[in-house]
Amino acid sequence: MLNKNIPIPLYYQLKERLTQTICEGELEPGALMPSERELSDRYEISRMTVRQALGEMVKEGLLVREQGKGTFVAEPKIAQPLLRLTSFSEDMRSRGMKPESRILAIYVEEAAPNVATALNLGDNRSVLVLERIRLADSKPMAYEVSHLPLARFPDLEQEDLHSVSLYTLLEEKHGLQIKFARQVIEVGLSDRSNSEELGIALKSPVLLIERVTFDADERPFEFVSSVYRGDRYKLQVELHR
Numbered sequence: 001m002l003n004k005n006i007p008i009p010l011y012y013q014l015k016e017r018l019t020q021t022i023c024e025g026e027l028e029p030g031a032l033m034p035s036e037r038e039l040s041d042r043y044e045i046s047r048m049t050v051r052q053a054l055g056e057m058v059k060e061g062l063l064v065r066e067q068g069k070g071t072f073v074a075e076p077k078i079a080q081p082l083l084r085l086t087s088f089s090e091d092m093r094s095r096g097m098k099p100e101s102r103i104l105a106i107y108v109e110e111a112a113p114n115v116a117t118a119l120n121l122g123d124n125r126s127v128l129v130l131e132r133i134r135l136a137d138s139k140p141m142a143y144e145v146s147h148l149p150l151a152r153f154p155d156l157e158q159e160d161l162h163s164v165s166l167y168t169l170l171e172e173k174h175g176l177q178i179k180f181a182r183q184v185i186e187v188g189l190s191d192r193s194n195s196e197e198l199g200i201a202l203k204s205p206v207l208l209i210e211r212v213t214f215d216a217d218e219r220p221f222e223f224v225s226s227v228y229r230g231d232r233y234k235l236q237v238e239l240h241r
């Protein structure tokens with residue numbers, strides 16, 4: 001039971017109690033939370049108090065509300081370190097998750113001016129565009145559009161990129177040495193097309209990430225713009241002084 005005789009608000013006590021049951025694994029990610037009525041009966045508190053506790057937990061990302069379905073325990077966020085250049089596949093494997101890609105499109109096009117500048121393209125502006133949904137344990141995590149100079153990777157279009165890591169392919173088959181990347185991260189809202197592909201509500205918070213990656217000769221070989229789910233990612237960095 002909650003303690004009505006101490007100066008700690010009841011909604012806060014309930015929130016702490018529910019958070020504890022989630023942290024201890026009693027309520028697992030994806031589990032449906034008991035309804036407001038059940039919680040108010042169980043803890044003998046008003047539904048308004050329950051609503052306040054659940055509302056705060058939704059704001060903090062511990063719970064997610066799905067229209068018409070109920071409130072669920074959120075999947076834990078992936079803490080993405082910012083100082084190492086890794087691939088999506090490496091990141092997921094290092095966490096014991098299975099990386100996969102759903103290829104939405106592969107095509108060749110004339111690079112847009114910003115892509116041509118980022119990739120330092122001269123007269124030959126043909127780029128291979130790879131649109132992928134990146135999945136971890138079958139759940140969509142990110143939407144990525146990669147642009148690669150076609151002249152450097154003419155055979156890439158024929159490869160089976162569904163289960164393979166692009167970086168592994170470039171390193172192992174094309175002998176590329178991946179050296180460093182420049183990345184810009186912004187906050188944004190999901191739009192109609194990526195919301196659907198990522199399985200999130202329209203205008204959900206997302207991370208918009210742009211990466212230009214360079215080889216050992218410091219030549220840029222990929223320009224990637226991606227949309228990462230804000231409910232599944234947090235960024236982590238170690239700061240020194």
Ligand code: 16G
Nearest residue numbers: 087088089165166167168209211224
């Ligand atoms: C990451 C990179 C992306 C790269 C991909 C390769 C970010 C924001 N993006 O998702 O630039 O193309 O890894 O992954 O980190 P893969 O080797 O698994 O295909």
